[in-house]
Amino acid sequence: MSARTVVSSASSSAPSPMELLRSRGYIALLVLGAVIGAPVAIVAYFYLEAVGRAQRFFLTDLPHDLGFAGTPVWWPIPMVAVGGLLVGLSLRYLPGTGGHNPADGFVAGPAVSARDLPGVAAASLATLAFGAVLGPEGPLVLIGSGLAVVIARLLKRDAPDKALVVVGASGSFAAISTLLISPLAGAFLLLEAAGVGAGMASVVLAPGLLAAGIGALIFVGLDHVTGFGTFSLAVPNIPTLGAPTVGQFGWAVAIGLAAGMLGTAIRRLAFQLQPYVSRRVLLATPLAGLVVGGLAALFAAVSDKGPEQVLFSGQDALAPLIRQAGTWSVGDLLLLVACKSLAYSLSLSSFRGGPTFPGMFIGAAAGVALSHLPGLPLTAAVGMGIGAMTVVMLGGLPLTAVLLTLLFLQADAINLISVVIVAVVVAWVTAARLSPWLRPRPGR
Structure with missing residues (x-):
């Protein structure tokens, strides 16, 4: 979801940031952002858990189940090739492009429609599960954005396009922030990727921060309920560093x-x-x-x-x-x-x-x-x-x-x-x- 699009859409309607902040519709967007944060975080949590389990299965469990004492040295060759075939099939036969081009770097691109979500999910799961060298953050942003728009349309079928842009950005925030340690890290990534600035940024993207905060709470709760563990990426017990020289x-x-x-x-x-x-x-x-x-x-x-x-x-x-x-x-x-x-x-x-x-x-x-x-x-x-x-x-x-x-x-x-x-x-x-x-x- 493009935060730049969010700002452009809001700017074209001319109201100042304070006018938007005081409007009744903005309060509704904040509430919707909080509501969306929970289901998006739940999907992100189980998406990451599914990726982790699939990686362990295809690299470790499957060769053991087939009778090997351990993972053969040659085992990754057919595994990643199978993943490549599944990615190719999803790109050829499923709607959309399967997500952003990762070689472009992290790009806050256009919204993902509900029609394109299966292609994003299929291509990314095949990529991540079978061993290709890419991460889950790009697909999470797209899946979070698409799910948020779907939920918003279910709750309010006549929701205006400008509101859906903000809602989609909120879904992206909630999904990526659950992975990148904190809501603030996700906010930095999406804001900088979109080149957002000026006073309008805080007003337009506050629903996303709220969704990210709710999503972080959901992640903690799911950890206690499922026992799967957390997805915190902080590195503990590193050697102490003195003052720089x-x-x-x-x-x-x-x-x-x-x-x-x-x-x-x-x-x-x-x-x-x-x-x-x-x-x-x-x-x-x-x-x-x-x-x-x-x-x-x-x-x-x-x-x-x-x-x-x-x-x-x-x-x-x-x-x-x-x-x-x-x-x-x-x-x-x-x-x-x-x-x-x-x-x-x-x-x-x-x-x-x-x-x-x-x-x-x-x-x-x-x-x-x-x-x-x-x-x-x-x-x-x-x-x-x-x-x-x-x-x-x-x-x-x-x-x-x-x-x-x-x-x-x-x-x-x-x-x-x-x-x-x-x-x-x-x-x-x-x-x-x-x-x-x-x-x-x-x-x-």
């Missing part, structure tokens, strides 16, 4: 430059492959899945780590990677960054999901590898790597990149903030300077 600021510049180049290369390859994928989607998506699975198998065969480090978005593997940094060799970390980056690029080109978490994981892995160098503590290296890669893979959004990094590493946020900001800004500017090279020229 001059050397760490130098490292922040270097990491920002490297992330700007690596992230741009990942997106460039995805954009180069997309024209071929779109012409032969039923062939290209399974083929991309085969290569992604092959990269995971290669990593598992060469290292002493599992293929899940390369597969999936990395959101569940991020905290263990940081906490168990001492068990990783530099060679394995560099191989992980290379394999995950290539698998990420292929997934961006062919599958449907969100671009945030794989970039964060790659940044963290690179940070752990760099922390073996002098003058670069582990926590600082990981924070700078996460922030710098996040801003590039989101297609900008520096405020969100800084906020997400500090929320993930919140135990040392105060000491991290200055060097993370430097790394994020340098990566953002580097990627902007490289942007003319990002997309291949037409006809090539």
